[in-house]
Amino acid sequence: MLGAFSRMDLEEPSAAASPPPRRPTCPNCLRPARVCVCLQLPSLTTALTRVLLLQHPRESRTGIGTARLAHLSLPGSLLKAGLDFSQDPEVQAAVAAHPAYVLFPGPDAIAIDALPQGEPLTLVVVDGTWWQAKKLITLNPWLVALPRVAFSPRRPSDYRIRRQPAAHCVSTIEALAEVLSCREPQGARFERLLDPFRAMVDLQVGFREAMGVSRHRGRKRPRDKRRPTLPETLRELWPRLVFVQGEANAWPARHPDRPPADLVHWVAQRAASPGERFEAIIAPAHALAPSTARYVELPETSLGTGTPPHQVAAAWTRFVRPDDVLCAFGVYHLGVGMEQGIVQLPRGQALPASGEGLDAGFIDLRNALSQHLKQKLAQVEDTPAQVGVLPGPPAGPGRAHRRLAALRAVAESLVA
Numbered sequence: 217m218l219g220a221f222s223r224m225d226l227e228e229p230s231a232a233a234s235p236p237p238r239r240p241t242c243p244n245c246l247r248p249a250r251v252c253v254c255l256q257l258p259s260l261t262t263a264l265t266r267v268l269l270l271q272h273p274r275e276s277r278t279g280i281g282t283a284r285l286a287h288l289s290l291p292g293s294l295l296k297a298g299l300d301f302s303q304d305p306e307v308q309a310a311v312a313a314h315p316a317y318v319l320f321p322g323p324d325a326i327a328i329d330a331l332p333q334g335e336p337l338t339l340v341v342v343d344g345t346w347w348q349a350k351k352l353i354t355l356n357p358w359l360v361a362l363p364r365v366a367f368s369p370r371r372p373s374d375y376r377i378r379r380q381p382a383a384h385c386v387s388t389i390e391a392l393a394e395v396l397s398c399r400e401p402q403g404a405r406f407e408r409l410l411d412p413f414r415a416m417v418d419l420q421v422g423f424r425e426a427m428g429v430s431r432h433r434g435r436k437r438p439r440d441k442r443r444p445t446l447p448e449t450l451r452e453l454w455p456r457l458v459f460v461q462g463e464a465n466a467w468p469a470r471h472p473d474r475p476p477a478d479l480v481h482w483v484a485q486r487a488a489s490p491g492e493r494f495e496a497i498i499a500p501a502h503a504l505a506p507s508t509a510r511y512v513e514l515p516e517t518s519l520g521t522g523t524p525p526h527q528v529a530a531a532w533t534r535f536v537r538p539d540d541v542l543c544a545f546g547v548y549h550l551g552v553g554m555e556q557g558i559v560q561l562p563r564g565q566a567l568p569a570s571g572e573g574l575d576a577g578f579i580d581l582r583n584a585l586s587q588h589l590k591q592k593l594a595q596v597e598d599t600p601a602q603v604g605v606l607p608g609p610p611a612g613p614g615r616a617h618r619r620l621a622a623l624r625a626v627a628e629s630l631v632a
Contacts, residue, residue: 246284247416256415258289258408263401264336267293267392268310270301270359272344272352280420282375282389283343285412290392299355311358314338317365319391320353323491325366328395339365339395343388347451347631350488367394374410376417385455389413446588447630453579454631457487458540460559461596461620462549463512465519467505475502479553480519481512481616482528484535485624487543493611494535497522498558513615529558536562545582545596545623581627588630597622605629 240249247253267290269283276297287295294310301307310316316338317331331337340362342349353359373386386394389409396406450457463481467474478501484494497514499522509516536542540562544550553559562577585603586593593599596619600607607625610617 245288245412247279251416251419253285253412253415253419254288256412257285258411259291260289260396260406260408262290262292262396264334265396265399266310266314266336266338267396268307268316268338268340269293269295269388270307270340270342270352270356271295271297272342272348273297273299275344275348280416281343282387282413282416283341285416286389286392286409289389289409289412299352301356302358310338311340311362316340316362318342318353318359318362319366319395320349320364321366321489322364323489325364328365328367328398331365331399341388341392345451346385346455346488350454365395367391367398369394374414374417376421387413446584449579449584450627451631453487453541453543455488456537456539456541457627458484458536458542459487459620459623459627460484460542460544460550461616461623462553462559463514463614463616464549464552465500465502465504465508476555477552478502479525479549479556479558480508480522481514481614482532482549482553482559483611483614483616483620484542485611485620487624487627490624494532495612496528496531498528499524501525501556511615513618514613525556525558529560532559536560538562540577542578543581543623543627544578545580545599545619545626547580550578581623585626585630595619596626600625600629603629 241247242249242252242254244254245252245257267286269287271281271283275281275283283295287293294306296304296307298304314336317326318340320342340359342352342359344352369386369390373390375387375390390413393406393409396409397403400406444452461483462479464477465480466477478498480498480500482494482496482498486492497518500508500519504516504519509519512519542550542561550559554561582593582596582599585599589603593602597607597615600622603626605625605628607618607621610621
């Protein structure tokens with residue numbers, strides 16, 4: 217939900233060997249006194265929605281988080297920091313008081329405006345980076361069991377001091393402003409939730425600009441920018457990541473009349489919402505090679521009656537989003553599909569020669585993982601054993617599904 221960003225140090229560095237004195241802190245908003253935003257905090261009571269904010273411990277130590285600002289602005293809300301809330305009496309009482317929903321996207325999420333109107337409910341909001349929020353839900357099975365609700369933001373996030381993982385992501389307080397404006401009577405008043413948020417952002421931007429002009433001018437030393445590790449890259453990309461796997465009809469290289477390879481099976485799955493899948497069995501443009509059905513683990517009858525390539529291309533265009541990043545284990549099948557015009561990268565660019573190009577919307581996990589581990593890798597279905605994980609069950613028949621499950625298991629092991 218929220219991107220990661222370190223709290224800025226707004227004080228001059230101390231020249232003494234002893235640590236600098238602690239800055240005065242506001243006991244209410246817990247921000248440094250010089251950037252306190254309490255004067256901008258509204259007091260907004262909710263008639264139908266009890267807001268329960270569950271915060272990852274790391275996020276609770278982030279000075280530019282927004283969950284506390286939301287809690288202070290909503291007198292009836294409850295804010296709890298931790299990992300396992302199954303035995304927390306206040307949390308469980310809040311969930312039991314009314315029908316409860318988790319504000320988190322997913323393939324089965326209910327649109328916020330589709331909830332029963334005029335009926336009280338408890339809205340559980342998980343607060344943290346995208347990965348922290350996902351982990352909180354995973355660690356609390358009772359949260360997994362609750363129905364999810366989601367919304368489409370009316371405007372981009374104004375969180376200028378914190379990087380968001382995707383264009384549609386917003387801060388916790390912005391999400392609550394959107395949801396409560398839609399659901400509560402006289403909903404327009406909940407736009408005032410954004411007053412302390414905007415004040416905090418403006419103050420932080422002002423200090424950042426001031427420091428850039430006065431504090432560091434002529435004193436900055438050039439330093440190499442550390443390249444993110446593979447796990448860090450995957451965590452950041454997770455909301456946009458789409459796992460893909462294909463199978464081709466390829467005749468032996470020494471066959472005298474060898475035709476070009478055809479993509480015959482193409483499957484995909486979104487990392488952040490596993491229920492969002494794509495699958496197509498594609499009618500080959502050339503005669504099936506004798507061993508194709510055996511290798512791809514699909515009946516010849518299924519391959520022979522596949523969907524025409526142009527229809528698959530249209531369906532794929534509808535599935536993929538402009539900010540998606542495709543993740544494959546190697547480039548062969550993606551390259552075959554692109555040559556045929558069946559699949560394309562999210563931004564319509566060419567496949568990078570190196571096999572990796574985040575600007576083009578693609579990452580070759582085989583190449584990236586081999587560099588990360590400093591060792592050669594086998595086929596994708598053998599790689600989970602190399603990294604010590606077990607893949608989940610395949611979503612359907614065919615080697616492509618089996619390989620896709622292995623690809624996902626390897627990626628999940630890196631970000632766990």
